[in-house]
Amino acid sequence: MPLSWFRAEQFRCLASVELELDPAANIFIGPNASGKTSLLEAAFFLGRGRSFRSRRRDSLIRHGQDAFVLTGRSSGGVAPVMLGVRARRNGTDWQAGGAPASGVAALAEQFPAQVIDPEIHKLLEEGPGRRRRFLDWGVFHVEPAFLTTWRRYHLALRQRNAALKQGRADSDLAAWEQELGASGEELVRQREAYLARLRDPLRTIGEALLGSPITLVHSRGWDENKPLLEALGADRGRDQRYGATQSGPHRGDAAVEVGGLAAKDHVSRGQQKLVAAGLMLAQLQIQEEERPGRSALLLDDPAAELDGENLARLMSAVRAVPAQLWVTSLRSDIRGLPERGRMFHVEQGTIRPD
Numbered sequence: 001m002p003l004s005w006f007r008a009e010q011f012r013c014l015a016s017v018e019l020e021l022d023p024a025a026n027i028f029i030g031p032n033a034s035g036k037t038s039l040l041e042a043a044f045f046l047g048r049g050r051s052f053r054s055r056r057r058d059s060l061i062r063h064g065q066d067a068f069v070l071t072g073r074s075s076g077g078v079a080p081v082m083l084g085v086r087a088r089r090n091g092t093d094w095q096a097g098g099a100p101a102s103g104v105a106a107l108a109e110q111f112p113a114q115v116i117d118p119e120i121h122k123l124l125e126e127g128p129g130r131r132r133r134f135l136d137w138g139v140f141h142v143e144p145a146f147l148t149t150w151r152r153y154h155l156a157l158r159q160r161n162a163a164l165k166q167g168r169a170d171s172d173l174a175a176w177e178q179e180l181g182a183s184g185e186e187l188v189r190q191r192e193a194y195l196a197r198l199r200d201p202l203r204t205i206g207e208a209l210l211g212s213p214i215t216l217v218h219s220r221g222w223d224e225n226k227p228l229l230e231a232l233g234a235d236r237g238r239d240q241r242y243g244a245t246q247s248g249p250h251r252g253d254a255a256v257e258v259g260g261l262a263a264k265d266h267v268s269r270g271q272q273k274l275v276a277a278g279l280m281l282a283q284l285q286i287q288e289e290e291r292p293g294r295s296a297l298l299l300d301d302p303a304a305e306l307d308g309e310n311l312a313r314l315m316s317a318v319r320a321v322p323a324q325l326w327v328t329s330l331r332s333d334i335r336g337l338p339e340r341g342r343m344f345h346v347e348q349g350t351i352r353p354d
């Protein structure tokens with residue numbers, strides 16, 4: 001199972017909570033502002049190294065404290081692995097298996113957490129950044145070379161952008177373009193392989209949730225008729241005027257369609273939530289194929305913005321995905337909550353089992 005035990009200290013309104021978790025389903029019931037989303041945010045941080053609702057890490061530290069500490073026991077692999085993170089205002093320390101880790105990647109492999117929250121429609125509505133992050137998170141779990149490729153690409157991108165800003169000669173730019181071209185093509189190849197793998201699960205989950213297949217239409221981020229190296233050379237003048245590289249996978253996108261129409265423009269807000277949830281569920285399914293028994297789905301207030309019918313569809317699609325479920329709700333009588341599992345009551349930053 002993913003996490004069998006979890007502790008959060010000084011995280012938002014949670015002074016200290018400790019949970020023995022059910023392998024399949026954990027249900028957190030509590031009134032508004034009791035700390036339900038904060039708990040999911042803490043679990044997400046342990047596996048992902050960031051919050052899903054705030055960019056400012058400092059806002060996650062409980063008022064009046066200087067650090068938060070999260071600890072979990074991952075029991076998905078052969079032997080249990082302890083995971084830990086301690087975040088101070090000026091730095092974060094990671095631990096996996098009793099040893100310091102250089103970053104969150106080692107924890108993400110053990111506890112790949114995915115979230116569906118009331119803001120999830122932003123995945124469709126906002127610009128391509130969120131969709132690229134979604135895509136790259138998926139690639140990370142199936143392609144061992146991804147992190148190396150991604151870092152190579154972004155290092156070369158920073159170097160070329162710096163050279164552009166400094167008004168350096170064409171020959172200096174061309175040197176970085178070799179590396180950008182090679183790593184950028186590789187990154188796109190990895191994204192495309194992952195998108196091909198998403199195709200079937202997305203079709204099936206879309207049919208179940210919306211009665212139509214969900215598809216992702218990839219754009220690489222530059223003129224599709226040219227190799228990246230060539231596009232970079234051809235666009236050098238424009239990039240010099242902008243002072244930044246305008247071509248490459250850092251400008252790529254995966255547009256979301258439902259039944260062949262752009263989801264952003266053609267479906268209602270409630271349906272957008274289902275579409276975005278479908279993307280997360282398809283991704284979870286692949287994650288579980290790669291590393292069975294480790295994934296968690298954090299489902300925050302599923303009843304928000306969904307009518308009874310759509311909520312029932314979402315909950316039945318959620319049940320079909322083999323991940324540990326952490327679900328929050330204002331009430332325990334909403335449709336489709338798991339019947340088995342462990343129930344907890346959340347009240348003013350404390351959590352106790354039913």
Ligand SMILES: Nc1ncnc2c1ncn2[C@@H]1O[C@H](COP(=O)(O)OP(=O)(O)O)[C@@H](O)[C@H]1O
Pocket residue numbers: 011012013014030031032033034035036037038039059060061062063
């Ligand atoms: N850094 C922090 N320190 C202390 N309390 C916080 C911090 N950040 C947010 N809170 C408080 O945490 C409470 C719980 O929020 P939340 O987890 O969103 O509750 P719920 O999801 O149950 O509605 C809110 O009252 C909020 O003001």
Ligand SMILES: [Mg+2]
Pocket residue numbers: 036037038300301
């Ligand atoms: Mg909440």
